[in-house]
Amino acid sequence: MTAGDGLLIVTCGILCAVTYHLLSWSAVSKADVYAAASLLVAIHFSLMVTIQQGYRLTSMTNLRRQCRIVATTWTGVFAALFAIAFAMKVSDEFSRGAILSFYVIGLTTLLVWKTIASRWITLALRQGAFANSRIVVIAEMGLPDSSAAMVELCQHYRVMRTLEVGANLLTSPLLMSRVGPCIDELIVYARKNQVEHVFLLMSWGHQHAIDRVLDALKILPVPVHLVPDANVSRFLSSPLISAGSTWTAELRRAPLSWKERAIKRTLDLVGASFALIIFAPVMLLAAIMVKASSRGPVLFRQTRNGFNGSAFRIFKFRTMRVQEDGPTIVQASKSDPRVTSIGRWLRKTSIDELPQIFNVLLGDMSLVGPRPHAAAHNLEYEQIISQYAFRHHVKPGITGWAQVNGYRGETSALELMEKRVEHDLWYINNWSLPLDLFILLRTIVVTFGRPSAY
Structure with missing residues (x-):
């Protein structure tokens, strides 16, 4: 499996460089440099996957774990090598287009290869192909x-x-x-x-x-x-x-240790600052559209419960004609008449959630964590779902494990909320930095691929 990964990476690196140069300049140059760089990427990638025990038989049959390891490791290796190349002032040796195509095509190829390998190994295990002892x-x-x-x-x-x-x-x-x-x-x-x-x-x-x-x-x-x-x-x-x-x-882990909280907070500050720079034009345009399309404030503020149940005010772009907060709040549903025309689009694309970047910078929320529900809904669900309160063992997030697994948007049935809580508790008990990075990457795919919010 290690050799297969290395061969795919080196092959993708060379092919991406050659193809890009032929399409851009109708000539191939520095093929040896790209081959050496691809080999370096392959070595570092294989070593990092080995450290994470990604080549163990039980790990290779777990497709979700494989995809998470591949996505986070591939991104981390590229980021580290790019930083080293920049620091050593050799980044000018490489074409940005070739490197970007190598990243995208290499990641896609590895994910496809891991999917095929995982299914083949699972089938082989069922047939006893690896049963020797x-x-x-x-x-x-x-x-x-x-x-x-x-x-x-x-x-x-x-x-x-x-x-x-x-x-x-x-x-x-x-x-x-x-x-x-x-x-x-x-x-x-x-x-x-x-x-x-x-x-x-x-x-x-x-x-x-x-x-x-x-x-x-x-x-x-x-x-x-x-x-x-x-x-x-x-x-x-x-x-x-x-x-x-x-x-x-350890049947239930305690809230994150101070080291884990420091790591998570660092990711929040860096990620939120970067997101604010990237999405500033989108947020400005959304604010103009909200203000021009209906009467009322641009931002919607509502009381939510965060870490340890403490209350805070969440920020969102206003998508409704009403400003509900207090003991009685009705969830938005499909074709809800309270939702404005612009608001419906903002909710489907999740652009209405972008102001929560400020909640992250203020420390009320995290980039990844259980989604915070209205205070009124918390009081209701704590009475009927036994482990609901454990969601407050970490800061709430803009996105979460439940959301990238399909439990996003309206929870019209109690079973849907129970599944959401189940996924939230799994996230708390299995938190790691690679898991947060994987959820952030998956959020992009889920948000634009399967919109489910109204």
Whole structure:
């Protein structure tokens, strides 16, 4: 996979440079320079993906994670190398058009390649193409047919034989007198067929049975693994944290540490300042259009709840003929008569949200985070959605994980709000700088590709 990435990057870099020069000047120049630069990009990209464990089998089958790693790493490598080239005063050696086309075409090619590779690897896993190590399984009766863990084992190992034990026997003092001969036969089979691992697939509550089976297997010089049962595995998917000689599963992370808050705030200040410069002409035009199209102020201000539930005033371009704030607020819906003609366009393109850049600069909001709802809606949803209040563990954002996954705009049904909250909580528990960058990039695609706000 590493070689494939490198070959694609170098090939794209050379082809983009040659094609651009032929189209612009009908001649090819500095092909060796572009080839060397492409190789440098390929090396740095592969190293960064390796550091993020992007070439692990489990990671390569996770298409969403692959796309996030590719997008953030590709952008980061280009930004870093461009900064180095500028500092060393060698940026004049490269054509901006060739570099820009290399960035866009290279990123697109890598995303397509990762999609194809992810689907191929997933299919190959299901067919056992990577299953080389031989194993035997001792399982509680019925679990091999219903356990998701068994499906994973079959994808990564060659299951040579399975011994199923009834649940009633696992709690019986006669366990070894009934099952002992079967285990002895299994040991003989494992020796003859060069079995490399033994997996125990049974409820962790059967501690006595697990100890007895382990004792019977001690003569077999292979590792014995206890597979987490259904009640335990969902907790072990959480981050594991050492506590002296023991460990704990972090079932819910605290609000971001001071280091994480500093990193996120730096991204907010840099990103918001850059966005203000880029979108200043758009915001000026939008303000003129709002003022000219209907009576009322240009900006709409409404009370929202931010970090730790503290209240602040959010800024938006006014898109309605009314200024609702207080205990009763009605969400905008499709064909809502309160929305002005200009306002409808502003909402669909999300241009009405741009004044929230000032909320970010003021520190009330972040570029990425759970979308803030009106204070009246917070009071309502906190009563009917049990984990709704956890959204206030971080600052609210202009965009968020829920929005880039399709939960944007009107929440006409309770199920839609529950899914939005579910995505918001996942974001809080899995926050990272690459995740924020990925969401910002995805926001551009989602906003212009699938508008859903009214």
